[in-house]
Amino acid sequence: MNSFILRVTIRYLLPLLLLFSIYTFLRGHNEPGGGFAAGLIAAASLSLYTIAYGAKRARQVLSIDPRFLIGSGLLLALISGLIPILMGKPFLSGVWLKIPIPRNTPFDIGTPFFFDLGVFFVVAGVTLMFVFIFEEEI
Template identity: 55%
Template sequence: MNSLILRTAAQYLLPIMLLFSVFLLLRGHQEPGGGFVGGLVASAALILYAIGYDTAALRQVLRCDPRMLIGVGLSVALVSGLVALLNGQPFLTGQWVSWSVPGIGEIDVGTPLLFDVGVYIVVLGVNLTITLSLLEQ
């Protein structure tokens, strides 16, 4: 598609939507959000970019085959479950550490977040794989 308006908008929307997707991802543990929605928003951002410019531009931005993202995301999610086994607990048991960050206070970081990150990457990878193969046909 050759539309100046869409191209200009996509250029500005891409970083904003990606930031928002990360916000959704981090917020997901206790409030609405999470890896799945975050991944959807991120893929929407990148697909918008691909429609505004072309798929080659998207591939350049991505720097890797979207199918690799599926594998990476799955491994991250899998590892997040395996951590518990090392501690002698059942698979997928949440492992938490508290982190005191100056200015923000105490924050809990745990394997459920890692799992969500995995989901985020898988959703992104799957969506981009599907859309790219449709767009490039």
């Protein structure tokens, strides 16, 4: 697809969509969203880029192999589950830290957050892999 308008639009849309994906991810714990949706949005943004510029350019933008993204996402999710084991709790138990934010309610950060981040990476990586490979091979 060699539409100039599409290319230009997407070039500007890409950072916005990625930002939106991060927003979706962060709010996911309290509002609709989360790792799945955010990962899909991130992947969708790069998919659009792939449609416009081809998989080769998109891979350059991503700069790492999607397989690495997937692997590290899985590993992150796994490790976030293993941390409570070190503390003598069952696998995947939530371990929470309160991060005080001035003039606001403290922000809770815990292992489920990292778990969700792992989900984010995996979903994004997998979807991108689908898109890249379908684009390249079919």
